[in-house]
Amino acid sequence: MSNVKIKVISRNPEDYLRATKKDIHKLPRNYDPSLHPFEAPREYVRALNAVKLERVFAKPFIGNLDGHKDGVSSLAKHPSRLAVLASGAFDGEIRIWDLTSRKCTRNFVAHEGWVRSLCFTPDGETFTSVGDDKTIKSWKTETKSFDDEEPINTLLSMSVVYGISHHKTKPIFATCGEHCQLWEKTRNEPVKIFKWGVDSLHHVAFNQVEENLLSACASDRSIILYDSRESGPLRKVVMELRPNSLSWNPMEAFIFTVANEDYNLYTFDVRKLKHPVNIHVDHTSAVIDVDYAPTGREFVSGSYDKTVRIFESLKGHSRDVYHTKRMQRLTCVKWSLDNKYILSGSDEMNIRMWKARASEKLGVLKPRERTALNYSEALKEKFAHHPQIRRIARHRHVPKHIYNAQKELRTIKEKNKRKEANRRSHSKHGAVPYVAERNKHIVKEDE
Secondary structure, three states, X not given: OOOOXXXXXXXXXXXXXXXXXXXXXXXXXXXXXXXXXXXXXXXXXXXHHHHHHHXXXXXXXXXXXXXXXXXXXXXXXXXXXXOEEEEEEOOOEEEEEEOOOOEEEEEEEOOOOOEEEEEEOOOOOEEEEEEOOOEEEEEEOOOOOOOOOOOOEEEEOOOOOOEEEEOOOOOEEEEEOOOEEEEEOOOOOOOEEEOOOOOOEEEEEEOOOOOOEEEEEEOOOEEEEEEOOOOOOOEEEEEOXXXXXXXXXXXXXXXXXXEEOOOOEEEXXXXXXXXXXXXXXXXXXXXXXXXXXXXXXXXXXXEOOOOEEEEEOXXXXXXXXXXXXXXXXXXXXXXXXXXXXXXEEXXXXXXXXXXXXXXXXXXXXXXXXXXXXXXXXXXXXXXXXXXXXXXXXXXOOOOHHHHHHHHHHHHHHHHHHHHHHHHHHOOOXXXXXXXOHHXXXXXXXXX
C-alpha cells in the first residue's frame, strides 16, 4: 500500500484567503488576451438585447387574400408549387390564388351550398372538391379559357360528403360522410366502404408516410383508424368531447394530432391509443383545424377563439399566438411546404398570410447579417432559462376576451384540482384513485 500514489487537487490558501478583513479579495484571472474578463456578463447583455429586438420586430402578418363573398370553409395546398392555393367558401365558390402576387387567378361556383373539403392529386394537375349537394367533382388546376368552367369528372354519393383526402401516390382517394369510402378515378362507385356503427364522419386524412393508413373523426366523439388494404376498420378511440379534425405528422408515421372541441389538442401514437402522448393547451374555445409543418416538429391550429396558435410538437403550451382585430372565428389553417408561411381562413371571408416565425426577415440575407442572426440565436438558446430573458421571450399581448377566458379557465382547473385533493384526503385510502391528466380525456378504446 505504500507504493500507491493518489493525485489530488490542491490549492494554496494564500491565493484565495485574506489575511485580515481589510485586505482586498484576490480574484483568479486568466491573462490570455483572447479571453475577455467579463465574457459571461457581456454575452448575457447581448442575449437580452437580442430577445428584446426579436419582440420589437415580431410582425407576423403579411397580407390577406380577399374576394370571397361568404366565409372561407376549406383550403388546399398544391403538392409541388408553393404559390398555388385553392380555397372553398360557404356559398359553393372555389377560388385559385397566386400567393406571390396575392391575386385570384380563377373563381367559379362549384357546388350548391357549402364546399366541405378540397384536395389536390399527387401530380397537382387536378383537384377534387366535395360539397353539400352530394357530389364529388374533379377540376383542372389550370385552364386556358375561363368561360367554360366544367368539372372533368363528377361522382354522385348517396349521402352528404364532409371530407376528402387523396392517397400520396396511388390514384385513389377517401371520402367521409355516413361511412368512410374509397374511390378510384375511373369508377363511379366506391371501391370499398368501411362501416363501424357511428352516426357520421366529418373529417378524413391519409397518412403521408404509411400511405395505406388513414383515420377519420366521427360525430360520436371517436377517432377511427383504417387500412386501405383491409376490409374493415382497425381501431377506435372514444374521447370525452368531439374531435373536429386531425393531421398526421409528415416525418413520424405513427404520430397524429387531433383538434378537439374541449379547447385542447391531443397528440397520439397509434401503437398505444389508451392515452395521448401530449396534451396541448392554451386555446379558450373549440379548436377547429390543425396542420403540421413539413419538418414535423411544429403544427398550427385555428380556433373559435379567433386566434391562430403555433405549437412545438413536444411541448404543451403554444410558442406563439397570432390575432387581428378584424379576424373572426377560424375555419381552416395550413402550413406552407417551404416551412415559412401559415395560411388561415375565417368566417369574415378573408384568407390571411402569416410568417411562421414572427420576427424572421424575409428576402435574401447577406453573409454578415446571417452570421449575426445565428450568433443571436445561439445566445438566446444559451441564456434561455434565465428569468428575465425567459419572461421577455414568452410574453404575448392577447385580446381582452382571450385574457379573461384564460383567467377563468385557470380558476376552474385549480378549483377542480383542489376539490379532488380534498375528496382524496377525506376518503378511505384508495377510494378516490388518482387519474393522470392524460387519461382523463379518453373514454374507451376498441379494437
